[in-house]
Amino acid sequence: VARKEKKLCGLTEFVGTGRGDTIGLVIANVDSSVHEAMKLDKKYRSIGIIGGRTGAGPQIMAADEAVKATNTEILAIELPRDTKGGAGHGSLIIFGAEDVADARRAVEVALKELERTFGDVYGNEAGHLEFQYTARASQACEKAFNAELGKSFGLLVGAPAAIGVVLADTAVKAANVDVISYSSPASGTSFTNEVILTFSGDSGAVRQALIAAREVGIKLLGTLGSEPVTDTVPYI
Amino acid sequence: VARKEKKLCGLTEFVGTGRGDTIGLVIANVDSSVHEAMKLDKKYRSIGIIGGRTGAGPQIMAADEAVKATNTEILAIELPRDTKGGAGHGSLIIFGAEDVADARRAVEVALKELERTFGDVYGNEAGHLEFQYTARASQACEKAFNAELGKSFGLLVGAPAAIGVVLADTAVKAANVDVISYSSPASGTSFTNEVILTFSGDSGAVRQALIAAREVGIKLLGTLGSEPVTDTVPYI
Amino acid sequence: VARKEKKLCGLTEFVGTGRGDTIGLVIANVDSSVHEAMKLDKKYRSIGIIGGRTGAGPQIMAADEAVKATNTEILAIELPRDTKGGAGHGSLIIFGAEDVADARRAVEVALKELERTFGDVYGNEAGHLEFQYTARASQACEKAFNAELGKSFGLLVGAPAAIGVVLADTAVKAANVDVISYSSPASGTSFTNEVILTFSGDSGAVRQALIAAREVGIKLLGTLGSEPVTDTVPYI
Numbered sequence: 001v002a003r004k005e006k007k008l009c010g011l012t013e014f015v016g017t018g019r020g021d022t023i024g025l026v027i028a029n030v031d032s033s034v035h036e037a038m039k040l041d042k043k044y045r046s047i048g049i050i051g052g053r054t055g056a057g058p059q060i061m062a063a064d065e066a067v068k069a070t071n072t073e074i075l076a077i078e079l080p081r082d083t084k085g086g087a088g089h090g091s092l093i094i095f096g097a098e099d100v101a102d103a104r105r106a107v108e109v110a111l112k113e114l115e116r117t118f119g120d121v122y123g124n125e126a127g128h129l130e131f132q133y134t135a136r137a138s139q140a141c142e143k144a145f146n147a148e149l150g151k152s153f154g155l156l157v158g159a160p161a162a163i164g165v166v167l168a169d170t171a172v173k174a175a176n177v178d179v180i181s182y183s184s185p186a187s188g189t190s191f192t193n194e195v196i197l198t199f200s201g202d203s204g205a206v207r208q209a210l211i212a213a214r215e216v217g218i219k220l221l222g223t224l225g226s227e228p229v230t231d232t233v234p235y236i
Numbered sequence: 237v238a239r240k241e242k243k244l245c246g247l248t249e250f251v252g253t254g255r256g257d258t259i260g261l262v263i264a265n266v267d268s269s270v271h272e273a274m275k276l277d278k279k280y281r282s283i284g285i286i287g288g289r290t291g292a293g294p295q296i297m298a299a300d301e302a303v304k305a306t307n308t309e310i311l312a313i314e315l316p317r318d319t320k321g322g323a324g325h326g327s328l329i330i331f332g333a334e335d336v337a338d339a340r341r342a343v344e345v346a347l348k349e350l351e352r353t354f355g356d357v358y359g360n361e362a363g364h365l366e367f368q369y370t371a372r373a374s375q376a377c378e379k380a381f382n383a384e385l386g387k388s389f390g391l392l393v394g395a396p397a398a399i400g401v402v403l404a405d406t407a408v409k410a411a412n413v414d415v416i417s418y419s420s421p422a423s424g425t426s427f428t429n430e431v432i433l434t435f436s437g438d439s440g441a442v443r444q445a446l447i448a449a450r451e452v453g454i455k456l457l458g459t460l461g462s463e464p465v466t467d468t469v470p471y472i
Numbered sequence: 473v474a475r476k477e478k479k480l481c482g483l484t485e486f487v488g489t490g491r492g493d494t495i496g497l498v499i500a501n502v503d504s505s506v507h508e509a510m511k512l513d514k515k516y517r518s519i520g521i522i523g524g525r526t527g528a529g530p531q532i533m534a535a536d537e538a539v540k541a542t543n544t545e546i547l548a549i550e551l552p553r554d555t556k557g558g559a560g561h562g563s564l565i566i567f568g569a570e571d572v573a574d575a576r577r578a579v580e581v582a583l584k585e586l587e588r589t590f591g592d593v594y595g596n597e598a599g600h601l602e603f604q605y606t607a608r609a610s611q612a613c614e615k616a617f618n619a620e621l622g623k624s625f626g627l628l629v630g631a632p633a634a635i636g637v638v639l640a641d642t643a644v645k646a647a648n649v650d651v652i653s654y655s656s657p658a659s660g661t662s663f664t665n666e667v668i669l670t671f672s673g674d675s676g677a678v679r680q681a682l683i684a685a686r687e688v689g690i691k692l693l694g695t696l697g698s699e700p701v702t703d704t705v706p707y708i
Contacts, residue, residue, distance in 0.1 A: 009695050011688060013638050021598045021696050023634050031644045034669075037654035038637075051634025053559060053598060053665060080633060080657035080665035081427075085321030085557030087289060090665040092633040092657055126257045126289060161316060161328040162259050162287025165274075166249050172267045182273035185316035185328055190663040191426040191553075193289060193316035193326040197270075216247060223245050224257050317663075321557030323525060362493045362525060397552060397564040398495050398523025401510075402485050408503045418509035421552035421564055427662040429525060429552035429562040433506075452483060459481050460493050 015048075015107045018114040019232070021084070022052030022059060022091075024107040028100040040075055044096030048072065048103035050110050053082050056089035056144075057155055058121060061132045062113035063093045063106075064140035072097045072106040074139045079190050087127050087159035087193040093140070119235040120214065126224035127193070129167070129217040130157035131210045133236050135203050145198045146180055153180075154206040156213045157196050161185050163220045164195025167213040174212030177201035210236050251284075251343045254350040255468070257320070258288030258295060258327075260343040264336035276311055280332030284308065284339035286346050289318050292325035292380075293391055294357060297368045298349035299329045299342075300376035308333045308342040310375045315426050323363050323395035323429040329376070355471040356450065362460035363429070365403070365453040366393035367446045369472050371439050381434045382416055389416075390442040392449045393432050397421050399456045400431025403449040410448030413437035446472050487520075487579045490586040491704070493556070494524030494531060494563075496579040500572040512547055516568030520544065520575035522582050525554050528561035528616075529627055530593060533604045534585035535565045535578075536612035544569045544578040546611045551662050559599050559631035559665040565612070591707040592686065598696035599665070601639070601689040602629035603682045605708050607675050617670045618652055625652075626678040628685045629668050633657050635692045636667025639685040646684030649673035682708050 015024035026048050030040070040047070052059055056079045067074055075096040082090030093110075097103040120131040132155040134141065141147035145155065156171055158164025161184055168182060183189050183196040199209065214236070221228045251260035262284050266276070276283070288295055292315045303310055311332040318326030329346075333339035356367040368391040370377065377383035381391065392407055394400025397420055404418060419425050419432040435445065450472070457464045487496035498520050502512070512519070524531055528551045539546055547568040554562030565582075569575040592603040604627040606613065613619035617627065628643055630636025633656055640654060655661045655668040671681065686708070693700045 009691050011691055013688075014692060014695060017695055021632065023632060023692065023696055025634055025638050025692070027638060027641050031641050033644050033651045034640050034654065037640075037651050037669075038656075047637075049634045049637050051632045051637075051665075053632050078633070078656055078658040079663075080559070080661075081317050081553050081663040082559060082632075082665040084559075087316070087318060087320075087326070090559070090632060090657070092637075092665075092667075094637075160257065160259065160287045160289050160318075160326060161314070162261055162285045165283075165285050165287075165328075165330075166261050166263060168270050168273075169263050169267050172269050179269045179273050182270065184274075184314055185326070185426070186314040189316075190657070191315075191317040193287075193318045193328075195328075197273075216249075219245050219247055220250060220259065220261070223250060223253055224259055317553050323552070323554060323556075323562070396493065396495065396523045396525050396554075396562060397550070398497055398521045401519075401521050401523075401564075401566075402497050402499060404506050404509075405499050405503050408505050415505045415509050418506065420510075420550055421562070421662070422550040425552075427551075427553040429523075429554040429564075431564075433509075452485075455481050455483055456486060456495065456497070459486060459489055460495055 015104055016111050018111040019118045020052035020054035022050060024111045025049040026104045026107055046097045046100040046103040048095035048107040050107055051092040053084050053090045056091040057130050057132050058114055058117035059091040059093055060140050060144045061117040062110040064138045065113045066106040066109035067140055068138045069109050070106040071102045074143050077144045081190040081192060089190060089192055115232060116235050118232050122228035122230050124225040124228045127159040127221050129221055131214050131236055133207055133210055151200050152203040152206045153200055154210050155198050157194050158217055159194040161193050161195045167217050168195060168197040170216045171209035171213040175205035175208035177205050177209045251340055252347045254347040255354045256288035256290035258286060260347045261285040262340045262343055282333045282336040282339040284331035284343040286343055287328040289320050289326045292327040293366050293368050294350055294353040295327040295329055296376050296380045297353040298346040300374045301349045302342040302345035303376055304374045305345050306342040307338045310379050313380045317426040317428060325426060325428055351468060352471050354468050358464035358466050360461040360464045363395040363457050365457055367450050367472055369443055369446055387436050388439040388442045389436055390446050391434050393430050394453055395430040397429050397431045403453050404431060404433040406452045407445040407449040411441035411444035413441050413445045487576060488583050490583040491590045492524035492526035494522060496583045497521040498576045498579055518569045518572040518575040520567035520579040522579055523564040525556050525562045528563040529602050529604050530586055530589040531563040531565055532612050532616045533589040534582040536610045537585045538578040538581035539612055540610045541581050542578040543574045546615050549616045553662040553664060561662060561664055587704060588707050590704050594700035594702050596697040596700045599631040599693050601693055603686050603708055605679055605682055623672050624675040624678045625672055626682050627670050629666050630689055631666040633665050633667045639689050640667060640669040642688045643681035643685040647677035647680035649677050649681045
């Protein structure tokens, strides 16, 4: 799919597109003045870029897989207030590489992973819920959420934020997990209407916490509108 | 209404819903790690939560009545950038209580008050106006707007922000009121497209200032679209 | 047009409206308590105000022409996170004048200029692109973007931000221009989903850089939706 779209666009910088109005791009040799203005590490001439209007968690988790699978590093993760009028974030993620082929490969992997990482995003007309899990956190989860490298990591989001407060409480009561961070509209978000909890623990405990929160979240968000649904396939 | 919806949801944490995609929730005994992550006062094991996608002023004024009427305190008021693509804020308000029945009661009162406090919110396709008044400000107005406890308090909002500048000037020229705060996109808001003026004074003066600003606001916002209207009943 | 709309509104403060849900207003003699709360220079009793839901660049460039053409100064430029659910900013711009006729004239000029300055704004359902140019930057460009007075100045915006990264690189590779600033979701914007590059150089070089970026931007944004179009007439 990425290859076909690339042909349609005709630019060497274009890699492909994905869910959440996400675009994947690559610059083989970033101009020195832009490189400096972006405050990038000089080691990386080539950058891969993924960014979307809707979603930060899915793109970050996808980038986490991409950085594991390629010879790249995460240089920046920035979170606009977006989701096209929704309650959450958009995203801008920069991969650094010494070789453009590595940067391109990272973007390709991330775009492909988006299909999975949007799996536990549930929405209706009033808000959204998000649940993410990895058995082994890598650089993107570390940079964005302060996750410990190589450990199990879980993330939950409730929007409007009021729902996220209850989901956070539900998750930590459901299993023996350690809270890493709690973010809310005034702290740790870009003024989104979300509460975001991140946590670690045994792989089974992290999943159990997420599953418990997901069940409660779908019921609560449903009181404000229609049954919250995912557009793709749950993976947790 | 709250009771009926609670039954539909089936969770003890659910209290009810209200205007502005507002949900009311309660946690009887907040998990200690979440309690700490939320930086709540240890005194309060139970919390009540109201939060909506659309509106901060209406929910804050409703919480102000709730805290007067119950044995609770306002622990946090946070203002996301929201209104579902509109120009203003959403809201997240946390009540603290030693007993869960008090927290629940505060949430019930606040949800009920929303019908009134949305009364002087006027909108069209281009923006919104909001006017709020209380004869006796309580903790929510103090925490959110630095209002003096027990005194008359007024609040006006104009969006887009340019309109709010004129409303601020109109209000203070119309009656003998004292400006408490002036907020604008770059200062005192979560980057909303609003100017917000808060003020105190004699009860009659505060109302007179609001009524004068309301008249001008409806005319100005109307030049950008259709006649601004409220979805409920004005109370000022 | 402004005159006709003014008559319809019937308020002396109303000057007119323009693209981007922009309203133009004037206050002949700002109330002293509001003047102080707005932290305005005491020298200016009269203020002109333009502000819109959609767009900051077009309004700033329009204000730049207005301040050149009138006896006014730019007192404030504030950028809400807006565009009515889109990826960018709204705007609030305050002109100061000693005489109300000057403030009014500045607002009239700015509203008229908006037709031109929206010329190189291209949008589709997934995002937007913006390109602005002036042969001689004035106070508004200086205040908002740190442009050097009297010099050629260019501005480009790509949204989602990922596209803006490539446009920035494209522009500086296409012509000999000097980067003034690079803004992104986490730095220099109000958490918009944009990358904004500003630059100076020879008049011809600035235009060449913008034209190259525009060509690439339209192709890239088009991969996420329909062909990006302007609602008015390109001027670059």
